[in-house]
Every structure is written in C-alpha cells, then in structure tokens.
Amino acid sequence: MFKAFLLKYAEIGVKGKNRYVFEDALVKQIELKLEKVEGEFEVSKVSGRIYACAKMPFDYDEVVEALTTVFGIVGICPLVQIEDNGFEDLAEKVIAYLDEVYPKKNFTFKVNARRARKNYPLSSPEINMELGERILNAFEGVKVDVHKPEVMVNVEIREQINIYTMEIKGAGGMPIGTAGKAMLLLSGGIDSPVAGYMIAKRGVVIEAVYFHAPPYTSERAKQKVIDLAKHVAKYSGTIKLNIVNFTEPQLYIYETCPHEELTIIMRRYMMRIAEHFAKQSGCLGLITGESIGQVASQTLQSLNTTNEVCELPVYRPVIAFDKQDIIDIACKIDTYETSILPYEDCCTIFVAKHPVTKPNLNVIRNSEQKLGEKMEELVNSAIETVEVVMCAPQ
Amino acid sequence: MEAYLDNSATTKVIGEAKEIMQKTFEQDYGNPSSMHLKGVAAEKHIKASASCIAKLLKVEEKEILFTSGGTESNNLAIIGIALANRRSGKHIITTAVEHASVLYTMAFLEEQGFRVTYLPVNDRGVVELQELENAISDDTILVSVMYVNNEVGAVMPINEISQIIRNKKPDIIFHVDAIQAFGKYEIYPKRQHIDLLSVSGHKIHGPKGIGFLYIRDKVKIKPILFGGGQQRGMRSGTENVPGIAGIGKAAEVVYSSLSQNVERLYELKDYMIEELEKLDRVKVNSSAGRDAAPHIVNVSFVGVRSEVLLHALEDRGIYVSSGSACSSNKHAVSATLKAMGLKAEEIESAVRFSFCIFTTREEVDYALEVIKELLPVLRKYTRK
Numbered sequence: 001m002f003k004a005f006l007l008k009y010a011e012i013g014v015k016g017k018n019r020y021v022f023e024d025a026l027v028k029q030i031e032l033k034l035e036k037v038e039g040e041f042e043v044s045k046v047s048g049r050i051y052a053c054a055k056m057p058f059d060y061d062e063v064v065e066a067l068t069t070v071f072g073i074v075g076i077c078p079l080v081q082i083e084d085n086g087f088e089d090l091a092e093k094v095i096a097y098l099d100e101v102y103p104k105k106n107f108t109f110k111v112n113a114r115r116a117r118k119n120y121p122l123s124s125p126e127i128n129m130e131l132g133e134r135i136l137n138a139f140e141g142v143k144v145d146v147h148k149p150e151v152m153v154n155v156e157i158r159e160q161i162n163i164y165t166m167e168i169k170g171a172g173g174m175p176i177g178t179a180g181k182a183m184l185l186l187s188g189g190i191d192s193p194v195a196g197y198m199i200a201k202r203g204v205v206i207e208a209v210y211f212h213a214p215p216y217t218s219e220r221a222k223q224k225v226i227d228l229a230k231h232v233a234k235y236s237g238t239i240k241l242n243i244v245n246f247t248e249p250q251l252y253i254y255e256t257c258p259h260e261e262l263t264i265i266m267r268r269y270m271m272r273i274a275e276h277f278a279k280q281s282g283c284l285g286l287i288t289g290e291s292i293g294q295v296a297s298q299t300l301q302s303l304n305t306t307n308e309v310c311e312l313p314v315y316r317p318v319i320a321f322d323k324q325d326i327i328d329i330a331c332k333i334d335t336y337e338t339s340i341l342p343y344e345d346c347c348t349i350f351v352a353k354h355p356v357t358k359p360n361l362n363v364i365r366n367s368e369q370k371l372g373e374k375m376e377e378l379v380n381s382a383i384e385t386v387e388v389v390m391c392a393p394q
Numbered sequence: 395m396e397a398y399l400d401n402s403a404t405t406k407v408i409g410e411a412k413e414i415m416q417k418t419f420e421q422d423y424g425n426p427s428s429m430h431l432k433g434v435a436a437e438k439h440i441k442a443s444a445s446c447i448a449k450l451l452k453v454e455e456k457e458i459l460f461t462s463g464g465t466e467s468n469n470l471a472i473i474g475i476a477l478a479n480r481r482s483g484k485h486i487i488t489t490a491v492e493h494a495s496v497l498y499t500m501a502f503l504e505e506q507g508f509r510v511t512y513l514p515v516n517d518r519g520v521v522e523l524q525e526l527e528n529a530i531s532d533d534t535i536l537v538s539v540m541y542v543n544n545e546v547g548a549v550m551p552i553n554e555i556s557q558i559i560r561n562k563k564p565d566i567i568f569h570v571d572a573i574q575a576f577g578k579y580e581i582y583p584k585r586q587h588i589d590l591l592s593v594s595g596h597k598i599h600g601p602k603g604i605g606f607l608y609i610r611d612k613v614k615i616k617p618i619l620f621g622g623g624q625q626r627g628m629r630s631g632t633e634n635v636p637g638i639a640g641i642g643k644a645a646e647v648v649y650s651s652l653s654q655n656v657e658r659l660y661e662l663k664d665y666m667i668e669e670l671e672k673l674d675r676v677k678v679n680s681s682a683g684r685d686a687a688p689h690i691v692n693v694s695f696v697g698v699r700s701e702v703l704l705h706a707l708e709d710r711g712i713y714v715s716s717g718s719a720c721s722s723n724k725h726a727v728s729a730t731l732k733a734m735g736l737k738a739e740e741i742e743s744a745v746r747f748s749f750c751i752f753t754t755r756e757e758v759d760y761a762l763e764v765i766k767e768l769l770p771v772l773r774k775y776t777r778k
Contacts, residue, residue, distance in 0.1 A: 104768030
C-alpha cells in the first residue's frame with residue numbers, strides 16, 4: 001500500500017543560506033542508498049521536505065532498512081498517496097488506511113491536516129474536525145486525544161494528497177559529505193569501528209588505516225578488519241582501507257626500547273603513519289577509539305604522549321564512554337559479533353605484563369631517539385608497501 | 395615450494411574419486427529412490443561403494459550406513475545407542491581425549507540424564523586398561539573410544555579394550571571413532587569385536603560432506619534423522635550419491651597399496667621426529683615407531699606460540715595445524731595435550747604436522763629447513 005516515503009530531517013533545518021548544500025547532500029545520499037535496493041525511486045525536495053517515491057514495486061522492509069542507514073534523516077514516514085477526488089473520497093481512503101494498518105480499533109488519535117495547496121475547499125482546522133468525526137463514526141472504540149494521541153493521522157494536501165501515521169526512527173546526524181574527511185585508526189576491536197561510525201554520523205567521509213604484523217597476526221585478523229570496515233561502510237559509504245605491514249618497525253622497537261614502553265612507542269608511530277596517509281588524501285583529522293583509562297595506553301598521560309606526535313587534531317568520540325555504552329552502539333551497528341572474534345591484533349602480541357601507565361614524555365622521547373635513522377627507513381618502507389582495499393557496504 | 399602437512403585436517407581429493415563423482419554429477423544424477431532408470435543408475439553407485447567398503451572391512455554391505463561425515467557418524471552412534479538401550483542402563487564410558495564430536499555429544503547425553511565416565515590417558519596419550527576395567531559397571535551400555543587420536547596420533551589398544559568388554563560385560567556396545575585410523579590400518583570390526591565404527595571421507599582423499607558408520611547387524615540403535623526412510627530408515631534424506639561414490643573409490647585406492655604407503659609414512663615420521671629432536675627446546679609429543687599412528691607428528695617448539703609459527707610457516711608455503719583444527723578456532727587449550735600432562739608452555743607452542751600418501755621426503759626436508767631458520771628469529775621476540 002505504501003508507494004512513497006516522507007523523509008524528515010532535523011538539524012539541517014536550522015541552517016541558514018547554505019541549507020541547500022545539506023539538503024542536496026542528503027538527497028544524494030538517499031539516492032545512493034536506494035540505488036542498491038530493488039525497484040526505482042524518485043527522490044525530490046519539495047518545499048523543505050524530502051520525498052522518495054517508488055516508480056515500481058519494491059520490497060518495503062529492504063527500503064526501510066536502507067533508509068535507516070542514511071545519516072541526516074531523523075524520521076521515515078511511509079506514505080499513502082491519493083489523487084484529490086473530493087473530500088468524501090479522501091475520508092473513505094483515510095478510513096480504509098486506518099482499517100488496514102491498525103487491526104485493533106482501540107487507539108486514541110488526532111488528525112493533523114496540512115493544506116499546502118491553498119485552493120483546497122476546506123481549511124486545515126475544518127479537515128481536522130470533519131475527518132475526526134468520520135473516523136469516530138467508522139470505528140467503535142477509538143477516541144480522540146489532541147494532547148497525546150497514539151496515532152497521529154497526518155493528511156497533507158498538495159497536488160496529490162499524502163496520508164501517513166507512522167514515523168520510523170532514522171539514523172540522525174548529518175549527511176555524509178558535508179563535513180570533510182578524516183582518517184580512522186581501525187583495529188579489530190570493539191571501539192574503533194564505533195568511533196568511525198560516530199564521526200561519520202556527523203557527515204564526515206571516513207578513510208581508515210589498519211596495522212597488521214604477520215606472522216604474529218593472521219590473514220583472518222586482517223579479513224576481520226576488512227569485514228568491520230564493510231559494516232561501518234553500510235552507514236558511511238565505501239571506506240578506503242590502508243593496510244600497513246607493521247612487523248618490522250614493531251620488532252625493531254621491541255629490540256631497541258624498554259619493553260614496558262613498547263606499546264606507547266608503537267602507538268606514536270602508528271599515529272605518525274596514520275597522519276602521513278591522512279595528509280596524503282586530504283583528511284582534516286584522525287579518529288581513534290580511545291577511551292580514558294580503558295587500557296594502559298589510554299590513560300591521560302599516555303594519550304598526552306601519543307597525541308603530541310600529530311599535527312592534525314585527533315578526534316576520540318568514545319573518550320568518555322563506558323565499555324558497555326560502546327558495546328551497545330557496536331551491537332546497534334552490527335560490528336560487535338565481528339569485533340569479538342578471537343584473533344590476535346598487533347597491539348597485544350608483545351604487550352608487556354606491566355606496561356607504563358603514566359609515561360613521562362621526556363623518557364619516551366629519549367627512548368625513541370635510540371631508534372635513529374633505521375626506524376625512519378623501516379617506517380618509510382611500511383608506508384611504501386601499503387595495501388589498499390576498498391571496503392564497500394555488503 | 396609448497397608443503398601441505400595438514401592432512402589430519404583434510405586431504406586432497408584423488409583423481410579416481412573426482413572422476414567417478416563427475417559421472418554422478420553429469421550422467422548418473424538421478425535420485426536413487428526414483429523408480430526409473432536414472433534412479434537405478436544412481437543407486438548402483440551406492441551399492442558399489444557400500445560393497446567396496448564392506449569388503450575392505452570384511453563386513454556385510456547392509457552394515458554400512460552413509461552419513462554426512464565423521465561428526466554425524468559419531469553423533470548417530472552415541473545418541474542412537476544411548477536412546478535404544480537406555481532401559482538396560484544409563485552409563486557410558488569414553489576417554490578424556492576424544493574428538494569434540496564425541497565429547498560434546500556425551501555432554502548432551504549427560505544433560506539427558508546419562509552418566510559418562512571419561513577415562514584418563516598416560517603421558518603418551520594412551521588410555522590405561524585398568525581404568526577401563528574399574529569403570530565398567532552393571533549399567534554400562536556403551537564404550538566409545540577413538541582408534542587414533544587426531545592431535546598426537548596416539549593409538550588406543552582397541553583389541554584389548556574389546557577383550558575386557560567381552561570378559562567383564564559382553565552386552566556392552568563398543569563404538570570406535572576410526573576417523574584418523576581408516577586408511578592407515580587394516581580394520582576388521584568382526585574380528586576385533588567392534589560394534590560401530592565411524593569413518594570420514596575427506597580424511598582419506600575423498601570429498602567433504604560424506605562419511606559412514608559401520609553398524610553391526612542386530613545392534614539396537616535408533617536413528618537421529620527422520621523423513622523419507624532412506625537407508626532402511628536409519629538415515630532419512632536423499633543419499634549424497636557423489637559423496638558416496640567418492641568415498642568408496644577413495645577407500646579402494648588407499649587400501650590397494652596400504653602396506654607400502656604405511657611403511658613409507660612411518661619412515662617419514664621417524665625421520666622427522668629424529669631431526670626435530672636434534673633441535674634445542676623442542677618436545678615431540680607423538681611417539682616414534684609403530685606404537686603410534688604413521689602420519690601425525692605433534693611437536694612443541696617451546697618459546698614460540700604455535701599460531702605465530704603456523705603463520706610464519708604459511709608465509710613459506712608450509713601448512714600445519716596448531717593443536718587440532720577443529721578446536722583451534724576457539725581459544726581453548728588442547729584437551730589431549732592437557733590430559734597427557736604437558737606444561738602450559740608446551741601446550742601453547744604445540745604444532746601438528748600430518749602426512750598423507752602424497753607427502754614426500756622433500757616436503758619434510760623443506761619444512762625442517764624452514765623451521766630451523768625461523769626458530770631463532772621467532773624466539774627472539776616473545777612476550778616478556
């Protein structure tokens with residue numbers, strides 16, 4: 001019965017003269033998502049609202065699922081569209097609609113008419129009253145509640161007439177492509193995919209970098225990260241994943257620096273390498289899944305030590321989140337199941353039993369000094385041998 | 395160079411099996427239950443395969459039941475016997491080192507009110523007969539023991555076990571999981587007093603998704619799959635004709651030159667063990683010589699985590715297992731190695747090399763050479 005969707009957006013609405021930029025980006029993102037589902041849709045901007053109208057039969061659930069992954073949409077309203085054949089016909093269609101969608105006739109309702117086409121013979125309040133009365137007469141057991149109705153019967157009079165009562169929660173946020181690009185440090189863990197998702201939600205295009213250390217980490221660990229990127233890509237769009245072989249630099253740090261400083265120094269180099277790729281592809285920031293105090297390398301002291309090697313701002317969207325809160329989002333975006341697969345990642349393979357938790361910046365810098373030019377060579381070679389995988393949503 | 399030394403996980407399908415399977419895909423693709431000629435042609439493949447296997451085991455054709463593989467054979471044997479004989483008793487005996495498809499089936503039966511005794515093993519992975527004698531009680535209905543342990547290649551004293559059963563309580567049903575033994579040993583269930591025998595196709599150069607269970611005639615057993623009544627009602631479901639044709643052919647080929655093959659495997663195994671024992675901080679967990687299976691060499695390279703060595707070897711074209719493939723996708727320690735009393739550092743560094751009829755001396759030499767090269771490097775970088 002539904003042939004179209006009204007797609008509501010919130011934050012974009014308060015934008016000023018550049019509002020059209022955001023609207024156009026949203027329309028484009030919706031089109032991109034709907035290209036991948038069965039059927040054909042026309043997405044249009046009509047006086048501050050976005051409609052997606054089906055031009056042929058489609059799979060309702062599939063379309064709704066696709067639309068719930070579009071950042072920028074706060075509500076998805078499935079519409080019934082009818083021609084204007086007079087008020088009597090409208091009333092009949094509204095009653096037929098309610099009859100089908102609400103099998104139990106014991107709800108409270110309110111009619112909310114919007115007369116966008118002003119030559120319609122009845123005014124909005126008149127439509128509200130007239131339709132309300134017809135509905136009350138049609139179904140025993142329904143009641144009017146103008147304050148907190150269970151069913152809001154929306155009737156929009158345009159060239160055609162739109163009827164809708166349901167609003168499915170959208171993904172929220174801002175349309176992808178309206179806020180520049182950033183580089184995500186993606187591991188196989190729970191936090192970094194969530195961090196990527198959260199930043200993408202604000203309209204940022206995501207690129208990612210992953211460090212692997214064969215033979216200490218396996219091909220499956222790498223595949224797991226590719227799978228995670230594909231999950232996030234469902235929301236963010238295709239992610240370019242830079243896979244860096246970090247074995248040589250890591251072993252060299254292991255040989256040269258105090259063992260309890262290994263993780264911190266490794267992370268400093270990971271940030272440097274990530275920043276290299278970020279600058280190369282025009283990213284304006286780095287993104288990590290760090291959360292204060294979660295592990296030794298995520299105390300404020302450690303973060304201070306790893307942060308200082310970058311010029312670009314580092315965005316840490318889950319910095320103040322408890323693990324469970326991060327897990328909740330991971331479950332929502334369907335990355336959790338993949339994240340908990342038990343493959344070793346390169347941060348844990350040589351981790352010290354008692355790593356430093358309050359690194360001293362000068363001490364760390366001194367240790368790094370010892371690495372000398374050879375480290376530069378190893379890092380450059382790791383950068384040169386990067387493997388790029390485009391991770392499209394599955 | 396490539397060296398596939400993970401044949402206890404699975405093997406390459408041999409040409410003869412592939413050929414006959416091709417025929418069942420393209421020509422004899424009928425449903426064996428169909429009444430027309432196409433059905434008859436398909437049924438002939440089943441009969442031919444069953445007859446071939448029956449001959450190798452010196453049993454009746456009707457005592458061979460085709461399944462989807464080793465796991466199903468073990469499940470059917472254990473659950474089927476438990477259900478059919480629960481009025482005679484609710485006690486089952488097995489060992490602590492069985493494959494997961496036996497151990498988890500036992501755990502399921504424990505939930506259903508059965509009592510299960512898990513016999514311990516000695517430091518070579520072999521069950522002690524005295525323990526079995528002590529465990530048998532008035533309500534014991536089933537003894538289930540593996541022929542060859544999949545992780546270390548230990549061989550269980552099957553004949554002695556059946557002897558004890560006959561002496562102490564002859565109505566006990568004896569099930570043998572022969573998945574790692576079939577194709578390496580001459581197995582004669584009648585002579586050895588084995589009532590049920592599980593075999594898998596893909597461990598003997600046949601295809602995956604096929605196996606069989608020998609069920610001695612007159613043994614009381616219930617099916618665990620119901621439906622169209624195929625295979626005398628013991629296992630409903632349209633028969634996997636290509637798989638059945640493939641396993642029969644593979645068995646025939648493997649057994650046609652069994653003694654030469656096995657002889658060569660023993661030489662390879664003993665050679666590899668000898669060479670490995672020359673290395674520093676290496677503990678071979680498999681026994682050399684005839685006391686253990688000819689195709690499995692389990693070794694602990696102390697100081698190198700098995701997964702790391704596995705991936706380093708894979709990088710050089712050498713494929714091995716860490717522990718047993720079936721249990722290594724969970725982060726669980728090997729039950730067999732633990733039961734054998736190995737230290738934690740020996741368990742986490744254990745790697746399994748396993749051979750097949752195609753394994754060459756060159757492959758083993760190549761593996762040894764690469765291991766010698768890798769060990770010092772890998773041992774340099776460890777968790778401190």
